[in-house]
Amino acid sequence: MLAIDVHQLRKQFKVQKNREGLKGALKDLFKREHTEVAAVKDISFQIPQGEICGYIGENGAGKSTTIKMLTGILVPTSGKLVVNGYIPYKDREKFVHGIGVVFGQRSQLWWDIGVIESFRLLRKVYRVSETDFRRRLDELVETMQLQELLNRPVRKLSLGQRMRCELVAALLHNPSILFLDEPTIGLDIVVKTEIREFLKRLNREQGTTILLTTHDLQDIEALCSRVIMLDDGRIIYDGGLDELKSRWGKGREVQFQFTDAVSLQAVAAMTGELAVRWSLENDVTAKVWIPREMNVSEVLSRVVGQRDISDIKIFETNTDEIVREIYQSGSAEAPRDLSALTDDLEATDQKEPAKVGSGSGAGQP
Numbered sequence: 001m002l003a004i005d006v007h008q009l010r011k012q013f014k015v016q017k018n019r020e021g022l023k024g025a026l027k028d029l030f031k032r033e034h035t036e037v038a039a040v041k042d043i044s045f046q047i048p049q050g051e052i053c054g055y056i057g058e059n060g061a062g063k064s065t066t067i068k069m070l071t072g073i074l075v076p077t078s079g080k081l082v083v084n085g086y087i088p089y090k091d092r093e094k095f096v097h098g099i100g101v102v103f104g105q106r107s108q109l110w111w112d113i114g115v116i117e118s119f120r121l122l123r124k125v126y127r128v129s130e131t132d133f134r135r136r137l138d139e140l141v142e143t144m145q146l147q148e149l150l151n152r153p154v155r156k157l158s159l160g161q162r163m164r165c166e167l168v169a170a171l172l173h174n175p176s177i178l179f180l181d182e183p184t185i186g187l188d189i190v191v192k193t194e195i196r197e198f199l200k201r202l203n204r205e206q207g208t209t210i211l212l213t214t215h216d217l218q219d220i221e222a223l224c225s226r227v228i229m230l231d232d233g234r235i236i237y238d239g240g241l242d243e244l245k246s247r248w249g250k251g252r253e254v255q256f257q258f259t260d261a262v263s264l265q266a267v268a269a270m271t272g273e274l275a276v277r278w279s280l281e282n283d284v285t286a287k288v289w290i291p292r293e294m295n296v297s298e299v300l301s302r303v304v305g306q307r308d309i310s311d312i313k314i315f316e317t318n319t320d321e322i323v324r325e326i327y328q329s330g331s332a333e334a335p336r337d338l339s340a341l342t343d344d345l346e347a348t349d350q351k352e353p354a355k356v357g358s359g360s361g362a363g364q365p
């Protein structure tokens with residue numbers, strides 16, 4: 001069964017226009033002018049139960065607007081959406097029992113009362129039985145190590161402590177879908193890792209579906225097998241993270257540290273006709289760029305054995321770089337040949353972003 005089913009979903013906001021000058025302000029008093037801002041433009045996607053899906057995009061791409069429609073806070077302008085079997089904005093009362101929401105920038109806990117009191121209030125809001133509440137609370141408090149924090153007022157918690165409490169609060173009623181909007185924003189790496197581990201476990205053990213919005217691509221790498229990328233209200237990529245990397249990655253680089261001095265000619269001779277590119281870093285260190293369709297072992301087997309090597313390091317294009325380039329180009333369509341890759345590499349060497357076909361290719365692959 002699908003956890004989330006979205007078809008041609010659109011949200012337009014009516015925004016007041018302010019005319020310039022005193023005359024304009026006076027005119028505004030009598031007759032307001034409006035413009036329409038389309039925040040989400042006819043997007044479609046399906047998320048099966050039990051999936052962890054990353055929902056990413058630049059500031060203003062339309063992520064929060066989508067989450068707000070999926071959680072029933074906003075009514076769509078057009079399109080269809082079914083979440084957990086319900087139409088969120090229509091069936092709100094029944095619908096909210098099956099979802100949990102964490103907005104990293106906002107709290108669902110009461111600021112001045114003890115954490116446990118907030119949890120008790122939420123138990124009443126979600127009408128969870130006392131026995132289920134106790135069992136669930138004990139389990140969550142232990143995994144999230146909240147024992148010491150339960151009686152402290154929320155305002156006295158650190159951000160990391162509060163986020164752990166927010167997650168517990170969102171899960172007390174045992175929802176089958178969890179919406180997370182920037183859950184690790186501002187957290188240190190230790191708390192981020194704890195939260196990622198917790199979410200992985202939750203998904204593995206309870207099959208909770210998770211839709212995660214984040215600007216931290218390490219959250220995505222750690223948790224999501226699939227990523228949906230938005231740009232200006234449209235989906236420009238929907239697929240696996242691995243596929244994105246192999247489609248956009250610029251191949252790999254292998255750095256060899258030799259025991260004796262080498263020359264560029266000598267290292268290039270070792271790989272002969274292979275379409276790789278060598279560069280020298282110093283007398284004993286050389287780097288070879290290998291296109292993504294070539295197996296690294298093909299190069300390694302030619303080099304190892306011909307010369308004594310003291311160290312080898314393999315570098316991949318990291319996801320941050322890939323996603324930054326896609327945002328810049330406005331399209332995740334990147335059918336690139338070897339020469340384009342080489343051009344890109346040269347461009348990157350000169351610290352300029354790689355350019356690929358511009359934004360017309362929006363749409364789901």
Ligand SMILES: Nc1ncnc2c1ncn2[C@@H]1O[C@H](COP(=O)(O)OP(=O)(O)OP(=O)(O)O)[C@@H](O)[C@H]1O
Nearest residue numbers: 013015037039057058059060061062063064065066
């Ligand atoms: N209530 C609103 N009224 C008018 N315009 C809005 C409203 N909410 C959002 N927008 C506009 O819709 C667009 C998408 O905003 P949204 O908050 O969904 O983006 P986002 O991807 O979540 O961005 P961020 O990463 O900065 O949170 C923006 O241009 C924003 O200005």
